Amino acid sequence: MSLLQPYFQQCASAAFSISFPSHSFYVSVSKRTFISYCSSQSQTALVDSPVDSKIAERDEIRLGLPSKGRMAADTLDLLKDCQLSVKQVNPRQYVAQIPQLSNLEVWFQRPKDIVRKLLSGDLDLGIVGLDTVSEYGQGNEDLIIVHDALDYGDCRLSLAIPKYGIFENINSLRELAEMPQWTVEKPLRVATGFIYLGPKFMKEHGLKHVIFSTADGALEAAPAMGIADAILDLVSSGTTLRENNLKEIEGGVVLESQAVLVASRKALIQRKGALDTTHEILERFEAHLRALGNCKYEGR
Numbered sequence: 001m002s003l004l005q006p007y008f009q010q011c012a013s014a015a016f017s018i019s020f021p022s023h024s025f026y027v028s029v030s031k032r033t034f035i036s037y038c039s040s041q042s043q044t045a046l047v048d049s050p051v052d053s054k055i056a057e058r059d060e061i062r063l064g065l066p067s068k069g070r071m072a073a074d075t076l077d078l079l080k081d082c083q084l085s086v087k088q089v090n091p092r093q094y095v096a097q098i099p100q101l102s103n104l105e106v107w108f109q110r111p112k113d114i115v116r117k118l119l120s121g122d123l124d125l126g127i128v129g130l131d132t133v134s135e136y137g138q139g140n141e142d143l144i145i146v147h148d149a150l151d152y153g154d155c156r157l158s159l160a161i162p163k164y165g166i167f168e169n170i171n172s173l174r175e176l177a178e179m180p181q182w183t184v185e186k187p188l189r190v191a192t193g194f195i196y197l198g199p200k201f202m203k204e205h206g207l208k209h210v211i212f213s214t215a216d217g218a219l220e221a222a223p224a225m226g227i228a229d230a231i232l233d234l235v236s237s238g239t240t241l242r243e244n245n246l247k248e249i250e251g252g253v254v255l256e257s258q259a260v261l262v263a264s265r266k267a268l269i270q271r272k273g274a275l276d277t278t279h280e281i282l283e284r285f286e287a288h289l290r291a292l293g294n295c296k297y298e299g300r
């Protein structure tokens, strides 16, 4: 019986179940996500889930890890803390092994490519920020957040506006939306790298006259350069906003993010050994987080 079984029972309606000769498992796609797994002698197979096509044939299970950037070192540290040491022959090689998980291959990729490759079936599991899954996954139902709180990479995707000029007394999304300046001819200009989540958030919050532009970095410069009125970007300490005379506003947080373990639903269902390997990784993560006092599911 898994550690997470009691939690599953609380949200069984959001789950699907599969029974095979040797085991059964449940996967929930609710906000607090997990995999639950237990032994069963059942010979029946019940699949209540959109499994439309076959996955690519290969024997190994593939885990994508960030190849560089903010998440890379912390991800390796987490795995090491869980006694899952990643053996990379040299840093320019993008494939590695974890001796404790013999059927698993690690592939180092840029975070956004990890999400893309989960969707294309070229990876089965990945560790990235929730912001990256949400932006590049675009709500695709094949992506399952297996663990939503790995306790690093904390940040938020937040709307920010200048502290000065016409925005001086604007402190909430509602006040921003009600400004008379934004019209069809002269919409609110938002600079962001999040071109899926940005428009979706504005639409959901009823902001009609908005136009987006995009850039790969240093977005905080856009208002002062006269390129944008607002920015939608990741914030952690808030220093970059402050240094650029920008402020967050009430109701302007699109998403709270941290590192998550994400899986391809198809891979979990169809790839031999994927479920056991995922369960093994998940239990190690939970044991580690519990030891740190950060296990969300403890006592459930």
Ligand SMILES: Nc1ncnc2c1ncn2[C@@H]1O[C@H](COP(=O)(O)OP(=O)(O)OP(=O)(O)O)[C@@H](O)[C@H]1O
Pocket: 066, 068, 069, 070, 071, 110, 111, 112, 128, 129, 130, 131, 132, 153, 154, 155, 234, 235, 236, 237, 257, 258, 259
């Ligand atoms: N202050 C922060 N700014 C940006 N990302 C942060 C911050 N704090 C945590 N993160 C996490 O780190 C991830 C960014 O990692 P990285 O720097 O590798 O990405 P990237 O620059 O978007 O990738 P790429 O170089 O492929 O475009 C974010 O997706 C987020 O989950």
Ligand SMILES: O=P(O)(O)OC[C@H]1O[C@H](OP(=O)(O)OP(=O)(O)O)[C@H](O)[C@@H]1O
Pocket: 216, 217, 218, 219, 220, 233, 234, 235, 236, 237, 238, 239, 240, 241
């Ligand atoms: O709240 P803070 O702790 O100041 O962090 C936020 C900043 O960090 C990220 O930029 P990054 O350093 O990745 O550089 P970039 O602007 O080139 O993306 C993000 O895009 C913000 O600019």
